[in-house]
Every structure is written in C-alpha cells, then in structure tokens.
Amino acid sequence: MLYYSQSTIFSFIVGFVIAACGEFIRFWGVSIVGSETRTTQKLEGTILVTSGPYAYVRNPLYIGNIVMYVGFAIMSNVLVPYFQVAVCVFFAFQYYILVTLEEEFLLNKFGMEYEQYTRRVPRFIPLFVSKKTSVAVQPSFDAHKGWKSESRTLQAFVLITFALFFLWKLRG
Numbered sequence: 001m002l003y004y005s006q007s008t009i010f011s012f013i014v015g016f017v018i019a020a021c022g023e024f025i026r027f028w029g030v031s032i033v034g035s036e037t038r039t040t041q042k043l044e045g046t047i048l049v050t051s052g053p054y055a056y057v058r059n060p061l062y063i064g065n066i067v068m069y070v071g072f073a074i075m076s077n078v079l080v081p082y083f084q085v086a087v088c089v090f091f092a093f094q095y096y097i098l099v100t101l102e103e104e105f106l107l108n109k110f111g112m113e114y115e116q117y118t119r120r121v122p123r124f125i126p127l128f129v130s131k132k133t134s135v136a137v138q139p140s141f142d143a144h145k146g147w148k149s150e151s152r153t154l155q156a157f158v159l160i161t162f163a164l165f166f167l168w169k170l171r172g
Contacts, residue, residue, distance in 0.1 A: 001076045001083070002160075007168035011077035016161065019071025023157050026064035029053045031146030032139055048110045050117055050131075051138035057126040058118065062095040068157070075164045092124075099123060 007015075032052035053060035066088060073084045106114045113136075120131040147154075 001078055002163055002167060004078045005076040005164055005167045007075060007077050007164055012075050012168055015071045015075030018074060019068045022064045022068025022071055025053060025060050025067060026153060027146050027150050029060040030149040031141050031143055034145040035149040047136055048113055049138060055130040058121050058123050059099055066091045072160055
C-alpha cells in the first residue's frame with residue numbers, strides 16, 4: 001500500500017475521515033472494556049459487555065479495524081476499488097474465524113444471557129438503535145482506560161497517516 005501509494009487530496013481526505021471513524025469506533029469500544037480485549041493467548045471475559053458500541057454491534061473493535069484499514073486503502077488510492085474490496089474480504093474472512101471461536105467461549109461462559117444478546121444485537125452489521133440487553137452492571141466509559149489500551153493502535157494510525165502523507169507530498 002505504501003510502496004504503490006498514489007494519493008490525491010481527495011483520496012487522502014476521504015480516506016482519513018473514514019480511517020478516523022474506524023479508530024473512533026475502536027476507541028469507544030476499548031474505553032468501555034479496557035485492555036481485556038488485548039489478548040493473544042487465552043480468551044478472557046469477566047462480564048458480558050452489552051453497553052456502549054456493544055449495544056449496536058457485537059464486534060465493534062473488528063468493525064473499527066475494517067473501517068480504519070479501508071480508510072487507509074482509500075488514502076493510498078491504490079488499485080481503486082479492488083484493493084479496498086480485497087481489504088474488506090480479507091478482514092471479513094479473518095474476523096469470521098476469530099468471532100466463531102470467541103462466541104463459543106462467550107456462550108460457554110455466559111450461557112442464556114449471551115444467547116439473548118446474540119438474538120438482539122447483530123454480529124457485524126451495526127444497528128442504528130441501541131439494544132443493551134444485560135441486566136448486569138456495565139462498565140462505564142473511561143477515556144484513560146481507552147488511551148491506555150489503544151496507545152499502540154493510535155501510534156500505528158499516526159505512523160501510517162504520516163507515511164501516506166509524506167509519500168503523497170514526495171511524489172506530488
């Protein structure tokens with residue numbers, strides 16, 4: 001993407017806005033759940049979170065990632081629209097596999113409460129109306145927790161944005 005980047009002012013601005021929306025979705029999600037979602041070993045989950053972005057879609061962090069990377073693909077203006085579609089297909093396939101494993105864990109851990117949640121809140125296509133389903137106390141929005149959990153993703157966001165910007169100016 002960086003090597004073949006052919007950004008224009010239009011592609012850069014539109015892509016940046018889309019990528020920033022993806023990062024906003026991620027930040028909102030991690031500001032609710034914190035770093036519990038940052039696991040590479042064993043799945044964890046102390047409570048079933050159904051508030052914040054989780055009341056609109058069951059996998060807001062993955063949706064945020066897809067939106068963010070599509071934004072970067074638009075910023076780069078490479079092989080439009082094939083590269084952008086390829087990004088969506090790649091992540092949809094990858095996240096479908098991950099979500100299947102995570103849902104099995106959540107069903108085993110939270111049982112009927114999780115089943116009810118899955119009936120009301122879609123897996124990948126967000127609702128436009130909140131469907132908070134849990135009667136359990138939910139974590140509140142904590143921006144400090146979000147910054148702490150999201151710092152590496154934010155660093156990557158800034159790095160990719162600046163790299164695409166400098167390549168655009170250099171090749172201008």
